[in-house]
Amino acid sequence: MKGVLLVNLGSPDSTDPEDVKRYLDEFLMDGRVIDLPKWLRTLIVKGIILNTRPKKSAEAYSRIWWDEGSPLIVLSERLRDKVDDMTAVPVVLAMRYGNPSIKAGLQELYDKGVKEVLLMPLYPQFAMATTETILVLAEEVRKQHFPEMSFTNVPAFYNHxxxxxxxxxxxxxxxxxxxxxxxxxxxxxxxxxxxxxxxxxxxxxxxxxxxxxxxxxxxxxxxxxxxxxxxxxxxxxxxxxxxxxxxxxxxxxxxxxxxxxxxxxxxxxxxxxxxxxxxxxxxxxxxxxxxxxxxxxxxxxxxxxxxxxxxxxxIPCLNDNEAWVKVIARWVDEWAHQPEVRVN
The missing domain is CATH 3.40.50.1400 (Rossmann fold)
Known part of the structure; x- marks a missing residue:
């Protein structure tokens, strides 16, 4: 059975400085975000940034937080729901940092009987700190917890x-x-x-x-x-x-x-x-x-x-724009009926 995992950046669970600190810790300690030796990255992140930035970042999140929660999470959920409604295979959402995690997303697909996964980082352009870190972590999680699963990765679609x-x-x-x-x-x-x-x-x-x-x-x-x-x-x-x-x-x-x-x-x-x-x-x-x-x-x-x-x-991002939803749904359905994804 086939299924889709959409992966976005992620967000703190709330605007509480402790939640923001926990999120920033996971984000900034990623070696593909701050690509310095771990000892130096740890010194900078845990010794400096996490002692100064969480409160300021929490205030910034408070300025844009919605009643339903983080805008990025809410909008990503809306996108997932609309794509899921338009496709013949299950569509699940995960975040690179924070919740729901990539492991949780793959577990949800696994519980539905999915063995072939279309992995789609929600980034048009490829970068170490975005697409690459998603692909690397997803593969690590797959090997450790879901070895019977296989991935097809959606390539950067910046020029599609x-x-x-x-x-x-x-x-x-x-x-x-x-x-x-x-x-x-x-x-x-x-x-x-x-x-x-x-x-x-x-x-x-x-x-x-x-x-x-x-x-x-x-x-x-x-x-x-x-x-x-x-x-x-x-x-x-x-x-x-x-x-x-x-x-x-x-x-x-x-x-x-x-x-x-x-x-x-x-x-x-x-x-x-x-x-x-x-x-x-x-x-x-x-x-x-x-x-x-x-x-x-x-x-x-x-x-x-x-x-x-x-x-x-x-100008708003594409978010859950109907035309964008239709494009993703078409890519998914083409993949579901073809041996390889055809988005490039």
């Missing part, structure tokens, strides 16, 4: 025509009737070293402005290339004029070099240069979460207007 279409149409729908001067594609940032570590050629990625435009096998796992390619294809679909859109990277952590340009500096710079009406879309996420609702929807909005901006439009 279905994804590009539904993302572009969601942007068009969100901005219909709104006046805007510039559309910013803001992706979650990663350290530059992650890009080079993911380079399977060990020589292509130089982060010099040209390598992402030069064809290479490295692009299969290059987060930076995939982000810029998503922007390019969506802009082409929407027939956006050059100069009316751009790409940036948000959520820096630590002092090491991260992908540039930085979203906060970019948005503030727009306002300081006299731009009045800005729209922002966050295509590294398919579900709205702290990084979209609070970091962009509240903080960036406030800073933009403090510097002279007038209108700030945050």
């Amino acid at each position: 025509p279905d994804y590009v279409r539904v993302l572009a149409e969601s942007i068009r729908d969100s901005l219909e009737g709104k006046d805007w001067e510039h559309l910013l594609f803001s992706y979650h940032g990663v350290p530059e070293r992650h890009i080079k570590k993911s380079d399977i050629t060990k020589s292509h990625c130089r982060i010099d402005g040209q390598c992402c435009k030069t064809p290479s096998p490295a692009h299969q796992y290059c987060y930076r290339h995939q982000c810029y390619e998503t922007t390019r294809q969506v802009a082409e679909y929407l027939e956006l004029k050059q100069g009316t859109y751009s790409t940036s990277f948000q959520s820096r952590l630590g002092i090491d070099p991260w992908l540039k340009p930085a979203t906060d500096k970019t948005i503030n710079g727009f306002a300081e240069k006299g731009l009045k009406k800005l729209a922002v879309v966050t295509p590294a996420f398919v579900s709205d979460c702290l990084e979209t609702l609070e970091e962009i929807g509240l903080e960036a909005d406030e800073e933009f207007k403090e510097r002279g901006g007038e209108e700030f439009h945050l």
Whole structure:
């Protein structure tokens, strides 16, 4: 029997600082998130970050928390339910960090009699700290607890025509009737070293402005290339004029070099240069979460207007958009009736 495991990032169980601390501990101690030697990662995370950040993060979560719970969890559950209703195989949801865990998700599928699993990380672009860490942990859990199961992994879908279409149409729908001067594609940032570590050629990625435009096998796992390619294809679909859109990277952590340009500096710079009406879309996420609702929807909005901006439009993630649900359901059904998944 076949089944599907959708996997998203995760969220604290509540806005209580202790729950946030527990979540941050699991998240930041992941060696693919902070890829430092374990002794140094432990010193930084448990010795510094977990003694200072949970309270501040809890306050940030409180600003966007819904009555039903974490927006990311609620939206992911809605997506799961709608896809499950449209497909012939069971669809289960898990989180890389927090609850429900990947082990719990696989257990639920196992209890339903599922032996063949379509594993779908809910990230359009591949990155060490997102897709890779999900695939690695899921395989570890499978080997230890469900050895009779087999996985088919959904590859990064950043350039799949279905994804590009539904993302572009969601942007068009969100901005219909709104006046805007510039559309910013803001992706979650990663350290530059992650890009080079993911380079399977060990020589292509130089982060010099040209390598992402030069064809290479490295692009299969290059987060930076995939982000810029998503922007390019969506802009082409929407027939956006050059100069009316751009790409940036948000959520820096630590002092090491991260992908540039930085979203906060970019948005503030727009306002300081006299731009009045800005729209922002966050295509590294398919579900709205702290990084979209609070970091962009509240903080960036406030800073933009403090510097002279007038209108700030945050475009929602795909969430449980009906067109997006239909795309996933079709991918699932194609896989269920084919020997290999056909999403690329």
